[in-house]
Amino acid sequence: DIVMTQSPDSLAVSLGERATINCKSSQSVLYSSNNKNYLAWYQQKPGQPPKLLIYWASTRESGVPDRFSGSGSGTDFTLTISSLQAEDVAVYYCQQYYSTRFTFGPGTKVDIK
Amino acid sequence: EVQLVESGGGLVKPGGSLRLSCAASGFTFSSYSMNWVRQAPGKGLEWVSSISSSSSYIYYADSVKGRFTISRDNAKNSLYLQMNSLRAEDTAVYYCARGPCQTGTLCWFDPWGQGTLVTVSS
Numbered sequence: 001d002i003v004m005t006q007s008p009d010s011l012a013v014s015l016g017e018r019a020t021i022n023c024k025s026s027q028s029v030l031y032s033s034n035n036k037n038y039l040a041w042y043q044q045k046p047g048q049p050p051k052l053l054i055y056w057a058s059t060r061e062s063g064v065p066d067r068f069s070g071s072g073s074g075t076d077f078t079l080t081i082s083s084l085q086a087e088d089v090a091v092y093y094c095q096q097y098y099s100t101r102f103t104f105g106p107g108t109k110v111d112i113k
Numbered sequence: 114e115v116q117l118v119e120s121g122g123g124l125v126k127p128g129g130s131l132r133l134s135c136a137a138s139g140f141t142f143s144s145y146s147m148n149w150v151r152q153a154p155g156k157g158l159e160w161v162s163s164i165s166s167s168s169s170y171i172y173y174a175d176s177v178k179g180r181f182t183i184s185r186d187n188a189k190n191s192l193y194l195q196m197n198s199l200r201a202e203d204t205a206v207y208y209c210a211r212g213p214c215q216t217g218t219l220c221w222f223d224p225w226g227q228g229t230l231v232t233v234s235s
Binding site for chain 1: 159160172220221
């Protein structure tokens with residue numbers, strides 16, 4: 001199985017400041033045939049199901065604020081919240097869908113400093 | 114509006130069985146792959162099983178293979194998860210989620226239902 005790791009486990013950022021979450025896969029999730037990275041990001045707030053933020057590593061889902069952006073390729077990826085808002089307090093997960101044995105990262109908890 | 118609503122969770126003894134259902138609405142259910150993902154209390158997300166739009170392809174996590182069976186009824190817009198030989202470690206909120214790509218099962222998950230809690234305890 002492709003193992004997904006995330007760093008840090010948690011971070012606290014001041015309102016309006018940048019938050020950066022890293023995700024690493026144990027093998028490349030870049031399909032050479034279409035040059036797409038099979039990597040998604042989700043946001044989960046307490047008591048709610050996960051919500052899709054980003055797919056294809058950098059494509060923002062419709063309705064997601066543009067302060068959320070995804071980058072990276074191959075095995076190393078980043079989710080950036082450019083200006084943290086109070087409503088962004090949540091746990092963020094990356095997921096690979098390169099293999100039908102789908103796997104998620106362990107999550108990164110984002111809080112307000 | 115695309116909506117997924119899970120049901121069937123509850124308290125069951127170790128070794129028991131439970132059948133979860135996921136009712137879909139707001140989209141052409143038969144065109145999309147579907148998935149089950151679980152989350153143990155206070156823990157992260159764990160993929161459980163996936164099924165292609167026509168049920169031709171089915172996949173399971175090693176942790177549930179041989180005990181859980183995923184199925185779907187496209188005429189009823191419903192997804193199911195039959196869970197047998199349940200263990201304490203199967204205790205979790207179970208979410209159903211659509212794979213929105215319309216081409217194969219290699220897709221992200223969106224949207225997700227609200228989840229149904231399964232508790233395995235004597």
